[in-house]
Amino acid sequence: MKSVTKNIRKVLTCLVITTSFAAFSAITIANGEVGEHVNHLSDNIKKYEEEVNWLSTKVDGIVTTYQKSGAKAAHPDALMEHWEAVDFHAAIESNYVLIYASIWQGLYAVKGSIDEKSSIANVKAEQVKLERAFWQALGAVKMAAKFQDEGLLAKVKTTNEAPKNSIEALVIIDKNIHSVVAKYAEKLTDTATTMVHDTYLNLFEGVEGELITLDAKLVEDLEKDFNVTLPLAIKNNKSVDQVRDIVTAMSKKLTKAKMLLENKAKNKKDVF
Amino acid sequence: MQRRAFIRSLSYIGIASAFPFLSTRSFAGSIDVISSHAISVNDLPELTGELTLYLGRGEGGLYEDVLNAIKKRNPNFTLRIRRGPTAALANTIMAEAKAGVRQADLFWAVDSGAIGQIVGAGLATPLPSDLTDQLHSKFRFNDWAPISGRIRTLPYNPERITADKIPDSIMALPDSNLSIAWAPAYASFQSFITAMRILEGDKATTQWLKAMNKKAKKYAGELGVVMAVERGEVDVGLANHYYTLRLKSGKPDAKLDLAFTKDDAGCLVNVSGVLALKESKTATDFIRYLLSKEVQTYLSGEAYEIPLVGKLSPPEGIPSLTEISPPTIDLTKLADLRPTLVLMRNAGVL
Numbered sequence: 140m141k142s143v144t145k146n147i148r149k150v151l152t153c154l155v156i157t158t159s160f161a162a163f164s165a166i167t168i169a170n171g172e173v174g175e176h177v178n179h180l181s182d183n184i185k186k187y188e189e190e191v192n193w194l195s196t197k198v199d200g201i202v203t204t205y206q207k208s209g210a211k212a213a214h215p216d217a218l219m220e221h222w223e224a225v226d227f228h229a230a231i232e233s234n235y236v237l238i239y240a241s242i243w244q245g246l247y248a249v250k251g252s253i254d255e256k257s258s259i260a261n262v263k264a265e266q267v268k269l270e271r272a273f274w275q276a277l278g279a280v281k282m283a284a285k286f287q288d289e290g291l292l293a294k295v296k297t298t299n300e301a302p303k304n305s306i307e308a309l310v311i312i313d314k315n316i317h318s319v320v321a322k323y324a325e326k327l328t329d330t331a332t333t334m335v336h337d338t339y340l341n342l343f344e345g346v347e348g349e350l351i352t353l354d355a356k357l358v359e360d361l362e363k364d365f366n367v368t369l370p371l372a373i374k375n376n377k378s379v380d381q382v383r384d385i386v387t388a389m390s391k392k393l394t395k396a397k398m399l400l401e402n403k404a405k406n407k408k409d410v411f
Numbered sequence: 412m413q414r415r416a417f418i419r420s421l422s423y424i425g426i427a428s429a430f431p432f433l434s435t436r437s438f439a440g441s442i443d444v445i446s447s448h449a450i451s452v453n454d455l456p457e458l459t460g461e462l463t464l465y466l467g468r469g470e471g472g473l474y475e476d477v478l479n480a481i482k483k484r485n486p487n488f489t490l491r492i493r494r495g496p497t498a499a500l501a502n503t504i505m506a507e508a509k510a511g512v513r514q515a516d517l518f519w520a521v522d523s524g525a526i527g528q529i530v531g532a533g534l535a536t537p538l539p540s541d542l543t544d545q546l547h548s549k550f551r552f553n554d555w556a557p558i559s560g561r562i563r564t565l566p567y568n569p570e571r572i573t574a575d576k577i578p579d580s581i582m583a584l585p586d587s588n589l590s591i592a593w594a595p596a597y598a599s600f601q602s603f604i605t606a607m608r609i610l611e612g613d614k615a616t617t618q619w620l621k622a623m624n625k626k627a628k629k630y631a632g633e634l635g636v637v638m639a640v641e642r643g644e645v646d647v648g649l650a651n652h653y654y655t656l657r658l659k660s661g662k663p664d665a666k667l668d669l670a671f672t673k674d675d676a677g678c679l680v681n682v683s684g685v686l687a688l689k690e691s692k693t694a695t696d697f698i699r700y701l702l703s704k705e706v707q708t709y710l711s712g713e714a715y716e717i718p719l720v721g722k723l724s725p726p727e728g729i730p731s732l733t734e735i736s737p738p739t740i741d742l743t744k745l746a747d748l749r750p751t752l753v754l755m756r757n758a759g760v761l
Contacts, residue, residue: 301494304472336631340596341496344632345468348657348714351634355661359638366631410480410709411452 176226177233180284183226187280190225191273197221198249202266206259215250222246231276234283234292236317238276243324244379245269305346306404309397312342316386316393319369324379331373339365346396353399357392364389449704449721450545458488458700460693465504465515467497467525467683473714474519481700488693498598498748501525504688508534516694519685519701523557524602526684527743530554535686539695545702550682550719552743557682558701559716562735563603565670565677566640566655567647577647577670581677582611584647585622592636592648593627595760599651599681600633605751606676606740613754620758634658641665649677653715656728660715669729673736680737681745682719 176183198218205213222228222242232239248265286292302308315338322331343365351358364385372382458481466474482490493500497520505528507514513534520526529535535554543551550557565577565584578587594600607616630636633650637658640648643666652669659665672678685701687694700706707718715726725731755761 301468301496303475303494306472339631344597344634347632347634348654349472351657351662352660355658355665358634358661359642362635362638366635407476408709408712410477411484411705 174226174229177229178287180230180234180280180287183230184281184284187227187230187277190227191277194221194225194227194273195270198266198269201253202249202259202262205253205262210253210256213253215253218246218250227276227280230280230283232321235276235279236314236321238272238279240317240321240324240379240383241272242269242276243321243326245272247324247326247379302342304404305349306397306400308342308346309393309400312338312346313390313393315342316369316389319373320379320383320386323373323382328373328376332370335365335369335373346400349403350396350400353403354396357396357399361389361392361396364392449707449718449723450699450702452484452700452703452705455699455703456696458485458693458696460487460691461489461491462516462691462693462697463491463493463514464517464519464697465500466492466494467500467518467520467522468494473710476713477701477706477709480706481697497521497525501528504529504534505532508532513688516689516691517685517687517697519558519683521683522598522602522745523682523684523742524605524745524748526555526686527746529686529688530743531746534688536688536690536694538687538698542695542699542702545720547719555684555686556698556702557684557719559707559710559714560680560682560719561599561716562652562671562729562737563599563677563679563681564650564652564655565647565672566637566650566667567670568640568643568645568666569668570666571643572646574668574670579671579673581607581672581675582615582619584677585619585626589646590644591623591627592630592639592645593623594630594633594636594650595755596631597633600649601748601751601755602681602745603649603676603679604755605745605748606679606738608751608754609740609744610676610738613750617754617758620755620760624758624760637667641667652729653726656715656726659728671730671735675738676740678735678737679740680717682742683716 176186198221201213201215201218205215231242245265245268249262249269252262252265283292302311315334319331319334319338322334343361347358347362369382369385369389372385464478466478478490478492482488493515495503500518501520504515504518518526518529526535530552537553538556543553543556546557550560567574567577572589576587576589578584584591595604604616604620607619611619628639628645630639633648634654634657636648636650637654639645641658641662647670655667655669659667685698687698702720704721704723707720707723710716711718711723711726715729717725717729752761
């Protein structure tokens with residue numbers, strides 16, 4: 140429990156840092172229906188806690204069944220079904236897609252280790268990582284609830300709005316590429332690839348013309364990331380961690396791009 | 412015929428002699444092809460009341476800058492904006508009209524094809540001639556006003572090839588020994604193919620696409636094409652002019668020059684444009700602001716677009732339009748994108 144608390148603290152710190160950029164941006168399309176509950180997080184924290192406990196019990200039950208009766212009896216596909224059944228799913232996807240991706244990664248790691256008939260020690264090691272991701276996610280949602288209560292968190296919307304300028308576009312781009320990791324972790328490879336392509340063509344392509352006049356090398360790097368590095372990693376079935384590393388590096392470049400455009404905006408000449 | 416080089420002169424736009432004839436009114440036969448001057452906002456009436464603008468996404472936040480400046484200058488004017496991809500907004504306007512609703516007063520689109528769709532459906536309101544007369548004569552239309560232009564070009568790497576190796580016919584490009592970059596999924600490219608269909612016919616266009624598909628390297632966007640040329644991955648690319656100018660702005664020693672084909676789709680000049688969907692003095696006056704000297708200069712200076720009003724200079728690094736030879740084509744016909752996409756799919760390009 141001590142290490143879980145420590146991890147939650149780490150996540151919360153991370154959340155505070157990322158608030159200034161994209162983690163709590165308003166626009167989110169969840170995997171399926173987004174319930175109105177995501178705009179009333181505090182009212183639903185108790186329910187989310189119950190769901191996390193329920194999920195932990197279910198995961199533990201599957202692992203125990205595997206230990207006693209083998210992979211077929213364990214029915215590891217139920218891991219995903221249980222996860223998709225809870226409201227907490229939308230709460231974390233709407234507010235902190237990075238941990239959302241870790242949960243999917245953890246679900247597939249437990250399932251994969253059972254499917255491959257790994258030793259129970261290996262399966263339990265993956266179970267611990269998944270549990271950690273659940274509790275980190277709950278901590279993140281609690282923090283988001285606090286921000287929401289203080290009016291610092293914009294209302295979650297189920298449709299995207301067009302960005303008004305390149306800086307707003309960069310915020311959406313950053314959020315989208317983190318969602319790519321989540322979709323990849325969900326094993327939705329085609330969705331992840333399409334998301335990369337659409338984010339490039341519909342958003343980044345509109346930003347890079349302005350950005351290239353400020354830092355051509357940065358645009359060249361991001362062009363390569365969008366069109367080669369990231370889609371290739373997905374196509375070649377690299378691990379979720381490897382895809383996340385690419386996205387993290389891209390995110391840093393986007394932060395630099397945002398800074399350059401903000402500086403430019405300060406010195407922009409007037410139209411009239 | 413092997414000509415061409417990147418012409419750095421900043422000669423003034425003798426635009427009309429080079430451009431296609433597009434409007435019935437522009438057949439005025441005038442030799443005075445350029446309007447005498449661009450009007451300053453200082454000479455425009457104050458905007459009052461409310462308007463709803465459907466704004467096609469493009470040019471980063473530059474269009475937003477223009478709109479904010481107009482709002483700031485006119486405190487008694489309220490502008491509601493709906494933003495989205497140009498094609499999607501055009502479809503929304505069509506759907507609204509079908510339902511008997513007109514929510515937008517104005518539509519500012521990043522390409523003339525979308526404008527053509529609305530004009531073709533008879534939804535645009537005629538503009539007064541004193542407004543359209545500000546535009547170069549070849550860009551005067553009854554129902555809409557072009558705002559700024561962009562030219563299809565062949566960016567090339569001068570360390571790999573010389574200008575005389577580039578054919579001046581776009582149709583001859585696949586038969587050259589050049590390595591080529593293109594971005595077929597890109598909207599401007601598809602407008603260019605539509606122009607080719609109109610000018611050369613479906614059969615010749617299909618053959619061209621198939622031949623190109625065998626040798627061209629595919630990129631997602633046209634800035635990617637230009638960067639590939641600069642890196643020396645290929646000899647030549649197909650892209651709008653401003654990508655080269657922007658890259659050269661951020662990287663002055665970039666190994667890039669521009670070539671132009673002659674009198675074909677490879678040298679198409681496309682435009683962004685605005686139209687009014689309801690009769691309204693405020694809407695008309697709003698368009699006057701977009702055609703003002705200040706806005707035209709701003710879009711040219713910041714986005715490297717070509718001004719289409721008065722005697723304003725093109726962006727540095729682009730030849731005078733009298734020195735290139737765009738094809739004669741009705742830009743509003745570029746709206747007919749569906750057969751282009753079918754043709755591109757059949758040719759195995761998309």
